[in-house]
Amino acid sequence: MNCLVVGTGGVGLIAAYTLQRNGKCQVTAVVRSEFEDVKENGYNIDSVDYGKISGWMPDRIVKSVDEASDTFFDFIFLSTKNIPDGEATCEDIVAPAVKPGTCIVLAQNGIDNEKPMMENFPESIILSGVSLIGSTRYGCNVIQNGPDNLSLGYFSHPEIDEQTLLEKAETFIDLYKNDVNTVKYDPQVRLTRWKKLVYNAAINTTTALVNLDCSRVSLCGGKELVQRPAMREIYAIAKSEGFDIPEEVQDIMLNISDGTFYTPSMLVDYRNGRMMELEVILGNPLKIAKQNRVECPVLSMLYALLSMVQFRLKEERGLVHVDDAITRPDASTYGKGFN
Amino acid sequence: MNCLVVGTGGVGLIAAYTLQRNGKCQVTAVVRSEFEDVKENGYNIDSVDYGKISGWMPDRIVKSVDEASDTFFDFIFLSTKNIPDGEATCEDIVAPAVKPGTCIVLAQNGIDNEKPMMENFPESIILSGVSLIGSTRYGCNVIQNGPDNLSLGYFSHPEIDEQTLLEKAETFIDLYKNDVNTVKYDPQVRLTRWKKLVYNAAINTTTALVNLDCSRVSLCGGKELVQRPAMREIYAIAKSEGFDIPEEVQDIMLNISDGTFYTPSMLVDYRNGRMMELEVILGNPLKIAKQNRVECPVLSMLYALLSMVQFRLKEERGLVHVDDAITRPDASTYGKGFN
Numbered sequence: 001m002n003c004l005v006v007g008t009g010g011v012g013l014i015a016a017y018t019l020q021r022n023g024k025c026q027v028t029a030v031v032r033s034e035f036e037d038v039k040e041n042g043y044n045i046d047s048v049d050y051g052k053i054s055g056w057m058p059d060r061i062v063k064s065v066d067e068a069s070d071t072f073f074d075f076i077f078l079s080t081k082n083i084p085d086g087e088a089t090c091e092d093i094v095a096p097a098v099k100p101g102t103c104i105v106l107a108q109n110g111i112d113n114e115k116p117m118m119e120n121f122p123e124s125i126i127l128s129g130v131s132l133i134g135s136t137r138y139g140c141n142v143i144q145n146g147p148d149n150l151s152l153g154y155f156s157h158p159e160i161d162e163q164t165l166l167e168k169a170e171t172f173i174d175l176y177k178n179d180v181n182t183v184k185y186d187p188q189v190r191l192t193r194w195k196k197l198v199y200n201a202a203i204n205t206t207t208a209l210v211n212l213d214c215s216r217v218s219l220c221g222g223k224e225l226v227q228r229p230a231m232r233e234i235y236a237i238a239k240s241e242g243f244d245i246p247e248e249v250q251d252i253m254l255n256i257s258d259g260t261f262y263t264p265s266m267l268v269d270y271r272n273g274r275m276m277e278l279e280v281i282l283g284n285p286l287k288i289a290k291q292n293r294v295e296c297p298v299l300s301m302l303y304a305l306l307s308m309v310q311f312r313l314k315e316e317r318g319l320v321h322v323d324d325a326i327t328r329p330d331a332s333t334y335g336k337g338f339n
Numbered sequence: 340m341n342c343l344v345v346g347t348g349g350v351g352l353i354a355a356y357t358l359q360r361n362g363k364c365q366v367t368a369v370v371r372s373e374f375e376d377v378k379e380n381g382y383n384i385d386s387v388d389y390g391k392i393s394g395w396m397p398d399r400i401v402k403s404v405d406e407a408s409d410t411f412f413d414f415i416f417l418s419t420k421n422i423p424d425g426e427a428t429c430e431d432i433v434a435p436a437v438k439p440g441t442c443i444v445l446a447q448n449g450i451d452n453e454k455p456m457m458e459n460f461p462e463s464i465i466l467s468g469v470s471l472i473g474s475t476r477y478g479c480n481v482i483q484n485g486p487d488n489l490s491l492g493y494f495s496h497p498e499i500d501e502q503t504l505l506e507k508a509e510t511f512i513d514l515y516k517n518d519v520n521t522v523k524y525d526p527q528v529r530l531t532r533w534k535k536l537v538y539n540a541a542i543n544t545t546t547a548l549v550n551l552d553c554s555r556v557s558l559c560g561g562k563e564l565v566q567r568p569a570m571r572e573i574y575a576i577a578k579s580e581g582f583d584i585p586e587e588v589q590d591i592m593l594n595i596s597d598g599t600f601y602t603p604s605m606l607v608d609y610r611n612g613r614m615m616e617l618e619v620i621l622g623n624p625l626k627i628a629k630q631n632r633v634e635c636p637v638l639s640m641l642y643a644l645l646s647m648v649q650f651r652l653k654e655e656r657g658l659v660h661v662d663d664a665i666t667r668p669d670a671s672t673y674g675k676g677f678n
Contacts, residue, residue, distance in 0.1 A: 209548070216661060220650050225643040261663045290371035301640050304564040309550035311559050322555060324600045 001025040006082030028060040047144040110280025128189035131198030153186035202230035204266035214257035240292035346419030349474030368397040386483040449619025467528035492525035539571035543605035553596035579631035
């Protein structure tokens with residue numbers, strides 16, 4: 001079998017390494033910025049699961065998904081950021097490699113990510129992978145600090161029966177699972193995604209908006225003033241769909257980063273001037289809230305404010321253009337307004 | 340008579356120039372960073388009210404308020420930022436120059452600024468000056484783009500009769516008013532401050548939090564999503580004290596900066612890494628709201644989030660210290676949390 005890994009950050013590279021190590025499939029990885037370095041020297045991996053590996057190389061590396069379109073892939077493991085309002089949608093990114101029968105594993109944050117995938121690739125089975133893993137790539141070095149823990153299941157498909165979907169999930173689990181990592185079949189992928197959103201919609205968002213790590217936000221009272229109220233709204237939206245997020249999840253999530261000065265991914269993106277996964281983390285839940293008439297004043301406010309931050313990031317990347325050339329020199333300094 | 344101007348930014352310097360030009364008092368100005376330059380060459384003023392003036396010098400310049408404590412001042416015109424959670428409170432700043440009979444003119448943003456002044460200087464009359472003026476200092480250059488429009492009145496005093504207070508306000512108006520500027524006696528200084536807060540609490544705050552000028556915030560829908568709801572809460576708090584802010588004020592304030600890409604003062608402070616006037620603009624109104632049981636979800640959220648930003652600014656200035664030395668190298672990068 002053939003697997004394509006798209007999104008070779010900390011999560012994607014441990015996935016690629018794991019799939020290749022297990023020896024049940026050929027692994028192709030899309031490597032962009034560090035392509036030449038990797039081609040020459042491979043990756044250096046320092047992993048709590050697998051120890052230190054020098055100069056590891058995927059079976060094949062390509063510079064783009066397009067370059068891999070000569071091959072049929074049984075699975076595409078997609079672990080890029082999901083930023084539909086950015087340079088490219090995930091559907092556009094994987095499109096060149098999706099053929100009839102290709103299964104796409106969405107190892108990404110957020111909710112409703114599978115919907116545009118299903119619309120664009122109606123013949124593909126879409127699996128959901130929710131990864132708990134502390135893994136980061138710096139250039140050609142990967143440091144995996146937390147054990148790999150993957151929950152894998154399938155999204156229901158209007159034209160494919162549940163047994164076929166289940167078998168596809170089990171096939172991927174068989175490729176991925178080994179004696180070191182923890183891979184569990186997840187019968188409720190949507191509930192799992194709601195649970196993870198308790199963290200992402202409340203904690204990622206707040207830290208990015210104020211540019212402070214988890215512990216500092218907590219020192220400022222952010223847990224009770226902003227994050228718990230935001231979490232309660234995620235509970236309410238999930239509930240409106242029939243999902244009961246267990247009560248204890250909120251306190252686990254609120255306290256999980258205590259004392260570690262942890263920098264969530266959205267804050268990392270913000271600090272690096274990269275666009276944030278705002279739509280799949282806040283935009284999509286709020287669409288569901290609107291449909292189901294769930295009041296979400298806190299999440300709505302965070303979304304409105306972060307959309308403005310996202311606008312600035314877009315402008316910095318040339319994705320939007322504001323013509324302030326004429327007015328700016330005067331008005332930005334002492335224009336019409338109140339001090 | 341003697342006047343001391345503390346806070347020689349754009350507002351304070353036009354005030355100093357105006358008082359001296361009118362010739363009814365001696366003007367002393369506290370000049371800090373640009374002292375030597377001013378001593379040598381004076382200020383260059385480019386004013387819509389007074390034209391271009393080169394090398395203007397106050398009657399006396401001092402490096403600190405302390406240095407001016409040899410003199411009795413009839414009036415202290417205080418136009419510094421008001422940041423009680425910063426390096427120094429305004430009371431501490433003016434204290435060396437306040438003697439029995441000294442009147443303090445608060446030309447600052449915010450509400451309840453007079454309370455700590457009255458507690459610290461129970462013998463002083465406190466006047467309120469609300470200034471509408473587009474004036475900025477760059478080094479020794481002052482550019483005044485909008486005509487000077489000052490509303491001046493008094494804060495009631497528990498032991499001084501209204502007639503005496505009124506006369507003091509009129510005395511200062513007499514020193515300040517001339518044939519060019521607009522100086523009005525303000526019989527309702529608190530209502531005037533609530534009106535200005537409609538702008539400051541909603542527009543200054545939002546722009547600073549997302550680091551975008553007024554026009555860009557507006558492009559992102561910020562007027563209706565954040566600013567108007569925030570304004571409505573200022574209306575409600577003012578109402579709980581018996582003040583009816585006229586309905587039209589909110590639309591005037593929402594639209595006053597249209598098309599000018601205006602950068603409100605709080606955003607300017609943020610961009611310069613300076614602490615923000617958060618307490619007098621949001622903290623004090625929210626204290627009143629709490630006392631009077633006015634629900635303010637939007638302002639409370641803005642306050643909570645901006646307090647975190649303020650915390651970061653404080654930490655950058657060494658006013659708070661967080662000991663993250665042990666945990667940081669590991670945990671901020673791949674600590675315990677979810678991506």
